[in-house]
Amino acid sequence: MTPLDETISAIRPADQDAMARAREHQDRLTKPRGALGALEDVAVRLAGAAGVCPPPMPVPAALAIFAADHGVHAQGVSPWPQEVTTQMVANFLAGGAVANAFAASAGASVTVVDVGVAADLPAAPGLRAHKIAYGTADLSAGPAMTTEQAAAALRVGVEVAGELIEAGARCLITGDMGIANTTASAALICAYTGRDAAEVTGRGTGIDDATHQHKIGIVRRALEVNRLRAADGFTPERPEDALRALAAVGGLEHAAIAGFILGAAAARVPVILDGVIAGSAALAAVALAPAVAGYCVAGHRSAEPGHAATLDHLGLRPLVDLELRLGEGTGGLLAHPIVSAAVRVMHEVATFDSAGVTEKEG
Ligand SMILES: Cc1cc2ncn([C@H]3O[C@H](COP(=O)(O)O)[C@@H](O)[C@H]3O)c2cc1C
Numbered sequence: 001m002t003p004l005d006e007t008i009s010a011i012r013p014a015d016q017d018a019m020a021r022a023r024e025h026q027d028r029l030t031k032p033r034g035a036l037g038a039l040e041d042v043a044v045r046l047a048g049a050a051g052v053c054p055p056p057m058p059v060p061a062a063l064a065i066f067a068a069d070h071g072v073h074a075q076g077v078s079p080w081p082q083e084v085t086t087q088m089v090a091n092f093l094a095g096g097a098v099a100n101a102f103a104a105s106a107g108a109s110v111t112v113v114d115v116g117v118a119a120d121l122p123a124a125p126g127l128r129a130h131k132i133a134y135g136t137a138d139l140s141a142g143p144a145m146t147t148e149q150a151a152a153a154l155r156v157g158v159e160v161a162g163e164l165i166e167a168g169a170r171c172l173i174t175g176d177m178g179i180a181n182t183t184a185s186a187a188l189i190c191a192y193t194g195r196d197a198a199e200v201t202g203r204g205t206g207i208d209d210a211t212h213q214h215k216i217g218i219v220r221r222a223l224e225v226n227r228l229r230a231a232d233g234f235t236p237e238r239p240e241d242a243l244r245a246l247a248a249v250g251g252l253e254h255a256a257i258a259g260f261i262l263g264a265a266a267a268r269v270p271v272i273l274d275g276v277i278a279g280s281a282a283l284a285a286v287a288l289a290p291a292v293a294g295y296c297v298a299g300h301r302s303a304e305p306g307h308a309a310t311l312d313h314l315g316l317r318p319l320v321d322l323e324l325r326l327g328e329g330t331g332g333l334l335a336h337p338i339v340s341a342a343v344r345v346m347h348e349v350a351t352f353d354s355a356g357v358t359e360k361e362g
């Protein structure tokens with residue numbers, strides 16, 4: 001068994017018993033039944049993930065930003081030069097990015113992981129060097145990665161999740177940095193959900209109408225060239241097809257994020273997903289191990305059209321919807337205090353019995 005198989009086989013379905021107890025407990029708290037809406041579902045979900053009720057507080061939280069470059073950048077799908085990936089890694093390490101500000105607000109640690117940045121990066125505190133390649137190949141001309149590279153990136157994600165949990169993290173948050181990675185995300189979403197490229201391909205960091213049409217064409221070509229359509233016999237529910245799709249049209253950061261999600265689930269620690277990049281990586285993780293969906297919380301819904309389709313497919317309801325379209329983990333970080341509040345209710349709110357509050361009649 002490979003280390004990846006071991007991680008996948010360690011993932012247990014969410015604990016139905018703990019979830020039932022969490023639901024009953026919610027109903028005994030001093031509030032009308034269901035009054036906390038979707039927050040009640042979050043608490044129940046975290047109970048199912050941990051296998052205990054009430055679930056542990058999701059603190060401290062740890063953000064991992066997986067950074068990598070993309071061969072498809074050469075097709076003109078992003079208005080930003082590729083070196084911005086490297087420059088933003090330096091910015092994260094210096095504490096100057098939006099993700100750093102949001103992490104400080106959430107009390108989350110920030111770890112930056114080079115899984116495939118095109119430049120050599122100098123060693124720095126807070127940077128983990130796990131470069132698998134100097135960026136991927138162009139996904140519209142053939143596979144972006146070999147399946148071995150995708151598996152290696154998955155293992156990096158599993159390893160980083162394990163290290164952060166070992167160091168005390170009780171909630172993981174996904175982050176990404178990779179110029180052109182919304183193109184790879186759209187292609188992954190098409191492959192795993194069967195949706196059409198025009199429906200799920202967005203404007204990423206901001207492109208005009210003509211470039212958007214071109215980007216849709218690139219995503220369509222990627223699916224054709226890599227034979228990832230149902231008509232090609234492609235079946236994402238088959239683990240070998242799931243891994244092949246991730247390698248063919250994903251990025252190294254998508255594969256690492258998928259591994260990060262698998263690693264969290266294997267350790268029964270919840271993982272808050274950021275936007276469309278994390279969502280597309282979660283589709284891969286769920287295709288490899290369907291039970292991981294029970295460990296995921298959708299932090300937010302990004303403005304990218306493919307993200308709504310992704311969350312539908314995953315059966316996840318986003319907690320925040322503020323038209324963010326940044327990535328880095330920002331939407332996941334914003335949702336963390338909401339997840340914490342949902343769990344704190346389970347620990348601290350009195351029951352009708354304990355507080356002597358009269359229940360409604362009937
Ligand atoms: C300065 C800057 C900071 C960012 N932080 C995250 N992204 C986000 O934008 C990129 C994806 O969009 P596209 O596919 O259009 O290139 C990714 O790097 C993502 O993390 C950024 C992008 C830029 C330019």
Ligand SMILES: O=C(O)c1cccnc1
Pocket residue numbers: 182204205274275276277278302303304307324325326327328
């Ligand atoms: O949804 C996201 O996370 C996103 C959207 C646009 C650009 N970068 C990231």
